[in-house]
């Protein structure tokens with residue numbers, strides 16, 4: 001069994017699949033910490049976790065000593081393109097892991113900037129390349145590795161924070177999260193944040209991997225598996241704005257206090273955008289309540305990589321015993337979320353970012 005050497009995991013993680021291992025934290029714990037603990041950070045593996053012997057590990061970039069480069073730390077949110085897929089698939093089945101709202105996490109990552117490494121080998125903003133490809137050390141049964149690529153400019157831009165990271169929350173990267181080195185491409189879909197990095201290729205072409213070419217793309221709601229042509233859509237890179245209610249849990253009974261209920265959650269937008277507002281309604285949009293933005297990182301767009309944790313006290317009309325809480329977020333470009341999944345439905349269930357809603361019972 002190629003999965004025999006996978007690492008031990010925290011028992012509280014809720015698996016979406018065991019082999020390969022994919023799991024998210026309970027949603028009610030997610031917004032407890034601005035920095036997600038390593039053991040509770042969602043895991044998305046396509047293949048068995050490779051066993052890397054650190055004493056013989058070599059990353060194939062032609063640079064002598066990796067740690068000679070300046071150490072750099074960023075706080076960044078990583079989210080799977082399929083986060084919140086289960087809400088979209090309720091409408092009509094989609095193909096993919098049935099993720100809840102917790103295929104997302106926020107951590108500090110320490111490493112060296114990819115642009116510093118490239119500089120050392122004479123590659124900079126003016127070089128004539130179009131893509132940077134990454135290959136993982138994890139392989140499928142035919143020996144082909146996990147791979148992905150990002151646009152070249154993103155790696156060499158003056159403001160680039162793309163990291164070859166070796167620490168997560170101040171500790172060596174856990175095996176599930178890419179030990180010993182992974183790529184962090186902040187603001188960009190999880191799939192390009194290649195773990196167990198084995199090779200970097202600077203090229204004119206995108207990665208030819210399955211995950212770059214025939215997956216992690218979105219289509220019109222009218223496209224089905226008979227008509228889909230993956231060549232017609234670009235690979236997902238920067239992610240659109242999303243948000244979720246982490247507490248209370250759907251179907252739970254919540255006690256009204258001082259005429260209000262207390263609601264907590266996260267909001268995030270890709271591409272280095274910042275969350276500027278989170279709006280909630282319990283009456284289908286007749287009245288809106290603005291949440292407090294409790295925790296954000298201090299950097300500004302276009303380098304605002306972290307999620308925002310928010311909370312709100314929402315007044316409940318006296319006669320109510322059942323309410324449906326809805327949330328939407330607004331980012332620093334005034335992008336907001338679509339209202340319904342119907343109009344953004346796609347066969348892979350990616351970019352599932354319509355308003356999140358949680359029906360609850362209230363007790364007076």
Ligand code: MTE
Nearest residue numbers: 042043044045046080136146190191194195
């Ligand atoms: N890198 C490798 N080498 N193999 C993988 O299967 N999965 C990708 C990405 N990097 C993957 C990978 C996907 S789809 C996601 S969403 C993120 O890693 C998940 O990162 P995490 O497990 O650290 O949360």
Ligand code: MO
Nearest residue numbers: 044080081190
């Ligand atoms: Mo993913």
